[in-house]
Amino acid sequence: MPFGLDWLALHVMALGLDWILGVARVVADWPGSVRPVVAPGPAVLPMIAAGGLFLCLWRGRARLAGLIPMAVAVALWSQTQRPDVLIADNGTLVGVMTVEGRGLSRDQGAGFIADNWLENDGRGGTQADAAQRWPGAVANRLAEAASDVGPMIHVQGKRAAELLTGCEAGQIVVSSVEIAITGECRVFDPVMLGVTGSVALWSTSDGLRVETARERAGQRLWLGASPARPRLALFRFPSAQ
Known part of the structure; x- marks a missing residue:
């Protein structure tokens, strides 16, 4: 190196590295070369x-x-066992597990989250394909579906939030904006998700099991002091008018 001759050794190294990377690219292009597995x-x-x-x-x-x-x-x-329902930390995406795989409430947007969910499910595929598996109807940016944990309603944007004025007991409403509705449903909007982070739901013999990102991560120094909330206050229940 002091004499400017290091390029000779580096050139020999490059030949081997280029060969390794070339083999990796060829194999990666083979059909079925990558097979997703369920996250352990x-x-x-x-x-x-x-x-x-x-x-x-x-x-x-x-x-x-x-x-x-x-x-x-x-x-x-x-x-x-993967969660029956996944809710993004900003309320922009909901994933419901079906027999064919996870169905997503949107065919675009929140792509990074969607790719991670599908990869961890061990299914892979694209967000557009997963949106075709959504077990319900989507209209006016309001996606409804049946799930093992109960009826799901995903509200996307202010206009859709204005259309949904009431809900029923047993329903789970996820909104990408703060929402004010009447009824006894369980609401996940930016107010609640700001405390919990992303949410996973399972249907068990003992009832609904909830796991939040904040619970999994624990108290971190860079998160600051978390607001004192009882564990039972995982859901925000709108008051009946």
Whole structure:
């Protein structure tokens, strides 16, 4: 390098790197070269890593014990259940799980969120295709659907919010703007989502299970003090007029 001859070695290195990248590009273009898998639970990858390290680093037949946590992790992975409903942290997108895969309330917009949901579901595909699986009707930027957790209504924009003036008990209303409606439905709008972050819903034998991004992440220094809210106040219930 001090004599300006480093390009000789770098050129030889480049030949090998170009070959590796060329092979990667060719293989990536093959049909079916990428197969999405369901995102595992938080315990799966640490168990696989721990078992693999034990298998590689230990000596003798005892190292085969590393296969046990790896096998348990694979079993847990195969039983992963994705949320029945996903709600974006800004209320601009809702995803409902169907037999064919997750249906999305919009065919465009919030593309990064949509791609992540579909990838983590292990389905892949495009947002437009997923919007075709939305199990309900979409009209006037108001998407309605049936889900395992109850009837869903996704309100997109101020005009749609003005059209929806009331709701019924058991319904879940998601809005991209702050909304004022009457009824006993459960409302997720920017006011509530600003506290919870994105939301995942499951239908269980014990009722509705709710997991929020804020609960999963915990209190972080850069989030500041969170407002004191009781856990039961996960939903904002409009007051009946």
